[in-house]
Amino acid sequence: MPELLSVKNLKIEATSYPPGEPPKVVTLVEGVSFDLQKGKVLGLIGESGAGKSTIGLSALAYGRGGCRIIGGEVLLNGRDILKLDRSGINTVRGAQVCYVAQSAAAAFNPAHKLGDQVIEASLRHGLMSRDEAKQRALYLFRVLGLPNPETFGDRYPHQVSGGQLQRAMTAMALCPNPELIVFDEPTTALDVTTQIDVLAAIKHAIEETHTAALYITHDLAVVAQISDDIMVLRHGKTVEYGTTKQVIEAPKEDYTRALVSVRQAKRDEAADQSGALLKIEHVHAGYANGFKVLHDVSMHLPKGQTLAIVGESGSGKSTLARVITGLLPPSEGRITFDGKELPKALKGRTNDELRRIQMIYQMADTAMNPRQTVRDIIGRPLSFYFGMHGARKTERVKELLDQIEMGPRFLDRYPAELSGGQKQRVAIARALAARPELILCDEPTSALDPLVAEGILNLLLRLQEETAVSYVFITHDIAIVRAIADSVAVMHRGRLVRFGPKSKVLSPPFDDYTDLLLKSVPEMEIGWLEKVLRTRRMESAGN
């Protein structure tokens, strides 16, 4: 069988402009080769910076943000598309090869109706008439399980949910009947419960239309469900390339093995959960414009332990963190810290009360002043809470840097000079500098690659053992909850669904929502998706 896509010895470069240095040329991808046959799916997997998106886009002869494809061949049906001129490549893009972006919310034009955008490529390439294209879009909306397929195309991007947009993006890619689709992390930005729907819809649509696909993701468990072959990438080079079965079940390389077996962090649940450092009682909260976000939420956290709050986006978990810090005063209910009721609003709290509760954010980038060095960032709480200056302050910053396993050579670096994991570590050090008793962690690892996230979790666990700090850990990732929590609170639409010790919350009998949540987490097992979908169908048939 002839190859549909054959990539040979690809080399991609980009020019980077580090601050205060002459521009330098960086090699992003080197010596990558693979073949893809008609109707097959190849998974490209690796951490951020591994070059997977860059490789995916090379199938459209496109270099994002100054990337240049400088070597190798990309043969589509035997023709090297890298040699085509601008108008030649435009007959390939959107007709033979289509692209599904990670964030459909950003990739759809807010000014036009979804339907018009979905059929645009088919029309502009003269592949079908307007009526035919509309018929095809309708068919695809149905296949992808979008609600009210007849009228779905009349809506604007902001009028539908994130999961629906991601499916609409897939419909847009499938509409011109392409031979190949590049999926660039299509489910990464979605909640687990939504991810499984979109994943199933994509898989179904690919099978239905016999389209080949490059599926890019950092989640091995996801790619195991959908691809025939897997290529593991790291630093722009191929680590391992084989069938899905071989890579998942018998990985040859150490790096692949590490990816397959991440999430080693483990904390046994504390036996005694009776005390309460933090106690939240019947809290209601909402925003000034009348939206009520939290409804009667109560939970507590003993000293030195970890309370994990799980839920999908919109469940109110971050709002709860804002209520605890005092940024958003609750409309009803009370919060007790170490036996004393906390003033509701930030303004009413004393410096010491502020010091005892610190916070770590999901995006370490945006939570740090880009114009301050690590020394200033970590030093700020030292002078603010303890009045430290000069050599004493520097000593303490160095100590903290040691604690987060980074060392004094980072003292005068700016955030832009740190990796994602290092930034999050500095954020942790900044929180630690205040010697807090409670740290609120708002999805601190969800923007990080699995191996880096693993390192952060281990660090947090170690710090907990050393300093007996308590954590409120907000996450949507059940695996993290299993790894580090003592007690768990499941939230859904602003209400507490389930609360208690981890062993109890995460074992049956379940309520419906927790059951759905747990079953939606992808497992590193081939055929897991089909199995879940089968049980769901049986359950709904049983109803």
Place this chain on the structure above:
Amino acid sequence: MMESGPMTGPVLTDGTAGEPPRSADLSGVPAKPNPTGEIGGTFWRRFVFRRPLAALILQRLGLSVGLLFAVSLMIFGGIEALPGDFATTYLGQSATPQAVENIRKDLGLDRPWSERYLNWLGGAVKGDFGTSWASKNSVSEQIGKRLGNSLFLAFFAALISVPLAVGLGMLAVQFRNRMPDKIINVISLAAISLPEFFIGYLLIMFFAVQWGVATFPATVYDSMSFTERLSAIALPVATLVLVVLAHMMRMTRAAILNVMSSAYVETAELKGLGTFRIIARHAAPNAVAPVINVIALNLAYLVVGVVVVEVVFVYPGMGQYMVDAVTVRDMPVVQACGLIFAAFYIFLNMAADILAILANPRLRHPR
């Protein structure tokens, strides 16, 4: 957000939890009306939730009217605070205290300022700006003619400059960092840097004096036909176009370039669309709001800021009228001109605001 795909499992819900508003840029007006209730309060608040677009527009209208009143107060107060007065200027050498007192009495200047303000405002609302102290004619009548002339000039300047600026801006984006873009940039920079009177004199020198293809001065009379008027204003219009063109063009270019780096333009590019279609269909609609604002600012300038050009070309417009009135301290005329200029400024900016709101699909099509 409820997923209603085929595989949606059981969910625990009672449907009352709202989500935080998505458009944080529109203070106080949620992008999504909340149908489940919890919105009580006044009629206005309910209205805001049910018809966010209409509410926003009404809000802008109300603000504009309020602003206009504030401006009228400031104009009146400012003129009140000016040193010197009409009577002394008018009488010149023969300004005996008694004569000054008489004139002040005649003009009603002896009454308290609040009373005079209310009188003036009451008249202005009805379109009556009183009589000129200098010529004893009705201010409204005189201004009517002058305003017509000013608008005539501004209209043709706008008619040429706005499409030209937007078109050139799009062209500059299409040829970004290549020759056409650079040429457009250099010329527009030059035009923006030269003072308008200088451009005016240059045009007069070449077109009127050396080549004799244009008329100068650009004075228009009642007896002139439409085509005669057009040929009379050719040079001032050209000057104004050159002055406002660069600003609008550069903003159009910047706004579209900003949008060009967004993910949906990449999507369009990966659909294999041509550059011009990407700019016109995918980038331009999203660059409308900032461009409209700049256009409104420049249109306002065409009406309000043309004093210099009118003087250079001896064109009988509002600007010249106001300058003349200031020199003789003819306060009713100055006040009227000030208020009309302010009204134009506020109206055009309000129109830009409302158009920008209407251009936002999130507001035009609430969820």
